[in-house]
Amino acid sequence: MNIVLLNILNAISYGAILFLLASGFSLIFGVMGVLNLSHGALYVVGAYIGWTTAVAHGISFWLGALAGGLVAGLISLIMEAGFFRRLYKQLNEQMLLTFGFVYILDNLSRWIWGPSYRAPFTSPALSGSFAILGSPYPAVRIAIILIGIVIAVGLWWLQDKTRAGAMIRAGMDDKETAVALGINLPLVATVAFFVGSFLAGFAGVIGAGVTGVYPEMSMSVMLLVLAVIIIGGVGSVQGTLVGAGILGAIDAFGKALFPDYAMFTVYLAMIIVLLVKPSGILGRQV
Amino acid sequence: MGREPASSEKQGLLKVIRLAPQFLILLLLIFLIPLEPTYIQSLATKILIFAIFAMSLDLIIGYAGIMSLGHAAFFGAAGYGAGILAVRFSIDNIWLGLASGILLATFIAAVFGIIALQAKGIYSILITFALGQLLYSLATKWRSVTNGDYGLWGVPLPALGLSGFEWNGTYYYYFVFLAFLVCYLCLYRLVKSPFGKSLQGIREGESRMRALGYNTWLFKYVAFVIAGMFAGVAGVLFAYHSGIITPGDLAVMNSGFVMLMVIAGGIGTIYGAAIGAALIITIQYYAGILTADRWPLILGGVFVLTIMYARAGVGVYFYSLWKRALVRWKF
Amino acid sequence: MKQSRLLVIVGIALLGSFLLTGPRLATGAQQTQGGPIKLGVLIDFTGPMSFAGQPVVDGVKMRLEEVGYKVAGRTIELVVEDSATDASIAVEKAKKMVEKDGVSFIIGPMISGMRMAVIPYLAKQKILTSAIHADPLESSKFGNNLIFPSTLTMDSLPVAEYASKVLGYRTATCIGADYNAGHEYIDTLAKQFESMGGKAIQKQWAPLGTMDWAPYLTNLKKTTADCVAVWTIDSDIVPFMQQYKTFGLTMPLIMPQANVITSAIVAEKGESVKGIIGNITYHWGLDYPANKKYVADFKARYKRLPEHHETHSYIITSMFLAGLEKTKGDTSFDKLKKAILSLKMDTPEGPISIDPNMVVRANKHVCDIQKVNGVWVWHTLKTYVQPKDPAY
Secondary structure, three states: OOHHHHHHHHHHHHHHHHHHHHHHHHHHHHHHOOOOOOHHHHHHHHHHHHHHHHHHOOOOHHHHHHHHHHHHHHHHHHHHHHOHHHHOOOHHHHHHHHHHHHHHHHHHHHHHHOOOOEOOOOOHHHOOEEEEOOEEEEHHHHHHHHHHHHHHHHHHHHHHHOHHHHHHHHHHHOHHHHHHOOOOHHHHHHHHHHHHHHHHHHHHHHHHHHHOEOOOHHHHHHHHHHHHHHHHOOOOHHHHHHHHHHHHHHHHHHHHHOHHHHHHHHHHHHHHHHHHOOOOOOOOOO | OOOOOOOHHHHHHHHHHHOHHHHHHHHHHHHHHHHOOHHHHHHHHHHHHHHHHHHHHHHHHHHHOOOOOOOHHHHHHHHHHHHHHHHOOOOOOHHHHHHHHHHHHHHHHHHHHHHHOOOOOOHHHHHHHHHHHHHHHHHHHOHHHHOHHHOEEOOOOOOOOOOOOOOOHHHHHHHHHHHHHHHHHHHHHHHHOHHHHHHHHHHHOHHHHHHOOOOHHHHHHHHHHHHHHHHHHHHHHHHHHHOEEOHHHHOHHHHHHHHHHHHHHOOOOHHHHHHHHHHHHHHHHHHHHHOOOOHHHHHHHHHHHHHHHOOOOHHHHHHHHHHHHHHHOOO | OHHHHHHHHHHHHHHHHHHHOOOOOOOOOOOOOOOOEEEEEEEOOOOOOHHHHHHHHHHHHHHHHHOOOEEOOEEEEEEEEEOOOOHHHHHHHHHHHHHHHOEEEEEOOOOHHHHHHHHHHHHHOOOEEEOOOOEOHHHHHHOOEEEOOOEHHHHOHHHHHHHHHHOOOOEEEEEEEOOHHHHHHHHHHHHHHHHOOOEEEEEEEEOOOOOOOHHHHHHHHOOOOOEEEEEOOHHHHHHHHHHHHHOOOOOOEEEOOHHHOOHHHHHHHHHHHOOEEEEEOOOOOOOOHHHHHHHHHHHHHHOOOOOHHHHHHHHHHHHHHHHHHHHOOOOOHHHHHHHHHOOEEEEOOEEEEEOOOOEEEOOEEEEEEEEEOOEEEEEEEEEEOOOOOOOO
């Protein structure tokens, strides 16, 4: 297969994983203004739930993905109702709270599932390769790209074409007016938090087909999410797509062309964007 | 209050009593800790080092109002500066080590500050995080200088310059304690000065201060660099204390860890950060002994509880209790 | 009057804080002749290396249970602390274990960097310590470090030799994790390979946590070499192997320190990881009499098969106990060190002996992955008997 095409597919599939990861975070940050530093931990919890369902109990992989999302969403509801609601509008405190949750969620996952590495798992249907232009390309990656596209389209449709999406955008842009117009912002926030966390858990199970699961992943995942947000901007599906795409491209081509400086290119890109347009390439001016 | 004018002796006595907590703590630190076994002294040394680190962060968060998730970059950089001088260049002089570490930290803070202050509000978290991680990846990759992720080990306690003087744990504890006192007094004077008051004004309402003609950017920038400098002091002392400096000491987890201390102790009061450091490190240490694998739950739990129920900080909370007691007992 | 009241207040305050700081009894210094012997385990239960914590403790406990926590008439107490994958915390805990608990021997910490921070302190305190998964030869200069199961060199030399002499490979392209351990293993392997007449034609480095090996595998597709030398941690090697296969690459793979692919991973993912020829210190199928009994006992006790973490700590504990048998329970540094140096034992990893610089000589095995009796396992191709690091 043409090497360039291979690299492009790599960039897209990696970007798709990043998009799944970051879209939930962007939604939460955009609507609630909260940097949920435990987003990575939710991704990992989702992955573990998926593992328990699909591998330990042999139930359908897709049900596992659903379960992973639901459990992550449930945890977010507990966080929101039990803690965030009492710190209404105190964004810094809420962010710090999520930092404390990272310690707790991370250690709880280790406690329940043990600290060992779980090998990648996916639906049996996806464990082979597809022939693309005569060369084998992993099926699970193609599935990730497709799922990423479906979710991106779904979120974009939700954002731009539905009343709920309009309410969310209104909440992001101008809270006072939104409330004045009768929009139930606390409900919108809760729903956004749930949906964003569901996406994290779901992404965890899907992405586990490539990465597997282990506790430290929560930290490395969180760093990637922050990179996507910084580069692409917060609060819009397009921004997350751009961020994920650029990061995917940097990863694929950076590693191919400048293998020694892979991580650097990511951080440099972040800093350049932060200097030129602090809210990200397609970010809303929050 | 309607009290009869007090004699100067009585006034002196009153002053001492009002300062009783500070007195007690000083007594504890000066006389009692050195009598403890050396591993306790070592823990106390670490607490004082992180107290300096936390107080410096409080200058940024609590006074200049900039949320930073990259403060450990200055701490770690200074540690590496001192460590490299000792290990790679074999320079056996603690003052040169301190100077090189602090200078390096200040320089990096000067550079980072220009970039970090571009961001508004919560974005400063993202920028400072990115900058800190950049330095972390540099420390990990530049193996020939920093020895990579293993860390730069073999950092000795360099010579004080006094002939015949040999370091031991207790002497180093006193050295760090003196450094802590100096840093505390400097930062205390700084925040009580007009500069410090202006900072607070900026934190509470930047546009108002600008309307009054203040160059708010400059104030925040100077505060950022000074904070970086003090973080550097802590970093050098830390490298000498542990005998090793690792990339993890620069990373976001360490930045978050020291932020925990500032929040737990009380933002916006220099002493609060010091108390927060003592609290968090003590909890981490003893929780770790209690349960070798579940202690992060305890630490995370304490932190969550502090944010929910003692938002002003545990240090501030206890100090306010003391102040109320003073009033009640008519001191 | 006021002054004396003040003095009373201050006095009470002093007494209060004195009491608050806790009893400062003469704890500390290990008791060399009588009383309980304290064995310390300093290992990571939190942080990126936390997968090692419980297994290492399991191995120690199993051995201690076998002797009823007694040796030479003295009881043994286990002191376990978390090194939190943090060098400064490891140093702190080491101080506590030596000065408060009075340990005579510390197993761990695991990571070389952390060991280099702790060993000098322990040397000054005259306390013996042991590596769990090899140490650089440099660490022998402190005189208190048992380098088990051998120096780092031995994690790659056998497989380098096998690739070069037995399989006849002449060229290798290398991929390693881009951090100290990765560089150590791959650079060492490459050097050894070249010293035997081979050539390492390319080196790629992947950051830790690389989920997506596509860029590196794409580079590999452009390369022709007799083999691929790879090393990274377990969470990265499995995706690597799976993606290697699905990218349709066919070059044979050799791997130093292949124990990161545990028997559990092999059993679960054998189909994906087969094709690796690895340098293995321990797998549960090793054909030594001591191992057969050990594996059976371990399985009965813990309901799982032992990996290298638990087996190494088991063997180290055995050495500690055997040394104490020789000194009749005397834990003083010089006597215990001399006794341990004189040991020759049969262990689940084969026969061991110890060189004067405290480097252990243990067997190494070059293995591939095969399906035996329906289970994917490591399968020994060649055993190297107590090889010696050529550097001394």
